[in-house]
Amino acid sequence: MSSPFLAIDIGNTRLKWALYDSARPGAALQAQGAEFLDHIERLADGPWADLPSPGSMLGCVVAGDAVRRRAEEQIVERFDCTPRWVMSSAGEAGIVNGYDHPTRLGADRFVAMIGARHRMLAAAKPGQPPRPMVVVLIGTAVTVEAIDADGKFLGGLILPGHGIMLRALESGTAGLHVPTGEVREFPTNTSDALTSGGTYAIAGAVERMVQHVRSHCGAEPACYMTGGAGWKMAPVMNGHFELVESLIMDGLLVIARERASN
Ligand SMILES: Nc1ncnc2c1ncn2[C@@H]1O[C@H](COP(=O)(O)OP(=O)(O)O)[C@@H](O)[C@H]1O
Numbered sequence: 001m002s003s004p005f006l007a008i009d010i011g012n013t014r015l016k017w018a019l020y021d022s023a024r025p026g027a028a029l030q031a032q033g034a035e036f037l038d039h040i041e042r043l044a045d046g047p048w049a050d051l052p053s054p055g056s057m058l059g060c061v062v063a064g065d066a067v068r069r070r071a072e073e074q075i076v077e078r079f080d081c082t083p084r085w086v087m088s089s090a091g092e093a094g095i096v097n098g099y100d101h102p103t104r105l106g107a108d109r110f111v112a113m114i115g116a117r118h119r120m121l122a123a124a125k126p127g128q129p130p131r132p133m134v135v136v137l138i139g140t141a142v143t144v145e146a147i148d149a150d151g152k153f154l155g156g157l158i159l160p161g162h163g164i165m166l167r168a169l170e171s172g173t174a175g176l177h178v179p180t181g182e183v184r185e186f187p188t189n190t191s192d193a194l195t196s197g198g199t200y201a202i203a204g205a206v207e208r209m210v211q212h213v214r215s216h217c218g219a220e221p222a223c224y225m226t227g228g229a230g231w232k233m234a235p236v237m238n239g240h241f242e243l244v245e246s247l248i249m250d251g252l253l254v255i256a257r258e259r260a261s262n
């Protein structure tokens with residue numbers, strides 16, 4: 001008998017949650033939401049109050065122990081299931097972790113790569129070999145991961161996200177104040193210059209990683225993008241980046257299914 005499954009992704013800005021009808025890739029989404037970290041205490045009595053109780057949950061958390069504990073309090077207060085969190089390991093669910101210290105890799109990065117690998121394999125036509133991948137997470141920070149065709153995580157970049165870049169510029173200068181501008185190829189005012197600078201800094205780093213993977217692996221990578229600010233980046237990306245809002249949740253579903261069958 002399958003029972004509902006709760007997936008949770010806690011980043012440095014927001015907690016994202018999604019309730020599925022079962023713990024397997026492709027499960028039907030029953031409810032989802034996102035809360036800024038300051039508002040986690042309201043989950044049990046708020047958005048979670050009327051949900052069916054999940055039989056199990058799995059999450060990833062990079063926001064620190066205090067935030068994880070606050071989330072666990074909400075989970076056990078509201079639901080009859082044990083909080084479980086993915087730790088990055090030397091390998092799981094088709095990804096081999098090439099980090100110098102595999103457990104130090106952010107769990108969100110590890111899980112997103114697992115979700116992406118599953119998606120890439122599912123999209124392959126019969127007889128088509130697995131492809132290398134570039135996986136981009138646009139959250140508080142930006143990460144750009146390289147994975148070869150065998151599923152080995154080769155390494156990844158960490159950059160400041162849009163918000164951190166703008167706040168750093170504002171605090172480090174007299175004449176720059178955080179404005180909201182437009183992305184322009186040739187910005188002619190400060191607001192547009194700042195917004196475009198941040199956007200193209202990320203786009204440029206991503207394009208470089210695509211080049212690195214292409215020449216290292218000798219094949220065109222499958223490119224996936226996710227994260228709260230992914231929609232801002234998708235329109236300026238050259239080439240075919242697939243924006244997959246649910247990549248981390250997809251990875252949690254893959255891991256939950258694998259763990260249940262092992
Ligand atoms: N409702 C929103 N409107 C505009 N931007 C948002 C919104 N929510 C998130 N963002 C952007 O996305 C970033 C956070 O994305 P998210 O994936 O939640 O990050 P994290 O996983 O680090 O918590 C923020 O830095 C912000 O730029």
Ligand SMILES: CC(C)(COP(=O)(O)O)[C@@H](O)C(=O)NCCC(=O)O
Pocket residue numbers: 011012013062104105106107108109137138139140141142143158
């Ligand atoms: C790189 C990150 C800060 C990204 O966090 P996020 O933007 O999702 O909040 C997080 O994955 C993290 O703390 N990683 C640990 C260090 C590492 O991956 O090398």
Ligand SMILES: [K+]
Pocket residue numbers: 009010011012108137139227
């Ligand atoms: K994240």
